[in-house]
Amino acid sequence: MEIESVRVESSVWVGKKRFRALLSGWYFSWTELDKKNREKKTISVPIGEVVAVAEGRVEIQPQKKAEDTDRDFTLFYVKRRSSGGRIWTLGRTQFCCPSRDLRDQWVAQLKTALKTHCSSRPHRLLVFINPYGGKKRGKEIYLSLVAPLFELAGISSHVVVTERANQARDHILKKDLTGFDGVICVGGDGMFSELLHGVIGRTQQEAGISEHDPTVMLQPCDLHIGIIPAGSTDCVCFATVGVNDPVTSALHIVIGDSQPLDVCSVHHQSTLVRYSVSLVGYGFYGDVLAESERHRWMGPLRYDYSGCLVYLCNRSYRGIVQYLPADPQISSPRDSTRCLSGCRVCSESTERLFPHSDSCSSLYSRQLSQYSIESEGEWISVEGRFRCVSLTCISSSCPRSPKGLSPSAHLADGTGDLILVRDTNPLGFLTYLHRHTTTQDQFDLPFVEVHRVKAVRFSLPPDGDYDDEEREQSISEVLEDPEKLCESDIEFSKDGSQQYLAERQKEQEMKDERKKREFFCGPCCSKPPAVSVWNCDGEILPYTEISCRFKYF
């Protein structure tokens, strides 16, 4: 065995075949040799993708067994399953060395290489499982597919199976998190949103920053959030990882991959309402969500069912949308780029927004540079009747729509995409929706506009068509249980809560009167509602008039 500073080489056997194994710099490779020592096929694994190395012949599934044959060691690593390489599985190769000494040296050298090259890997994780998300398989997915990988990689985890909505958010906001390298969400976009609110909220609390000030620059978060997809849409996972596969996500977490993400903060006047990563949608997507809440028992299918019902209702809503365009020289929602980890536009945006950060690894520790959105251009106003108004920070691709709401949106460029779908005939709108599922351009329709933006405001036309009661009515009637909606938002409304509480009181007073009326009246409806609701990553917002800003994390 030759040992230079970072070069280790020897003969090994894999099954009955002889190989030359080589550890050189950032790679471990093994090359098959024929009887005449001629090299055949080489398999090469970056050290950054090695999950674990163990003495003996080790298997983790179906059961972990270690057979410590003197001269063997087992290497576990990331293996790409699909041709596009997006789906990952756990690769496992058992090597047999010429002697025990040599085996021990290989194991020691590989472990040292892992320590040296993989310092950003997590050691201790706090895992939140929503047992009711998606098809209610969160617990099973975690225990059977994810926990064994964490254990193999030497990651210890503290698991909380939630018993109520917002438990994970409150835990992150209030409990001692010392020693945790990250928090993991086992669930869908709603569950991810809970963790996001916990992590952003806690970071701002500790930094003494008020989230209610819409102009404030938020403190970046040190705690990373990992997602194990077990929800209904899994859009945040799909748009960042490229698939919604629990094993792929667990392996990304194990090897310490991280991806900065834009976040949209949604304010109503001077109150922070929520943060969003995937969809802030009014009209069609708001109505679908409101309807789907009645059919939660259907699981993920509730969105398809409700989508059909809402489509048949053929609704459009009036509104005024104001937006602050992003710099068109940098990128456009109509270009054909697809943002992935390491994207040039995102790296250049990082450099522009945070000139002193040197690399991706510093994204979570730098201070945000102060810059004013208001000084960067003029607001543009569009008034009209819309089928839907959608805002998204990322592509929002998901299994239902593999290219997403805005296929060229960037994950971390500090901007979002605003999609305005004006009122059109039912066939036109169906064409728009259907194009989300095909390769056809959904923006290439005369009634659709898309803009890359830094901020957006939405209001209702001030012509007397809408009174406060009508707005309040629409907001509350979409939920079977309005109390639940209030409960989930009250935490975020602490500082600017007076107006919120007054509105809630008013809503209570009108509750009995409204109880028997249906918000979704179906195709036979005689008086459609004048206002829709906002869908914010799967939660209904309690306000119609909102302002949104895109922030970079």
Ligand SMILES: CCCCCCCCCCCCC/C=C/[C@@H](O)[C@H](COP(=O)(O)O)NC(=O)CCCCC
């Ligand atoms: C004729 C075919 C019509 C197909 C229409 C497809 C349009 C798909 C666009 C998907 C956008 C997804 C944006 C993601 C939103 C999620 O954050 C949110 C909550 O997810 P979860 O917590 O996992 O439940 N999901 C939705 O609001 C569902 C929207 C579904 C619309 C049909």
Ligand SMILES: Nc1ncnc2c1ncn2[C@@H]1O[C@H](COP(=O)(O)OP(=O)(O)O)[C@@H](O)[C@H]1O
């Ligand atoms: N134990 C629980 N009981 C009820 N609701 C919960 C629980 N844990 C989390 N939630 C809430 O369930 C909502 C939906 O969760 P999510 O995991 O996104 O599933 P789905 O994708 O099916 O909507 C989230 O808003 C979350 O706050």
Ligand SMILES: [Ca+2]
């Ligand atoms: Ca973006």
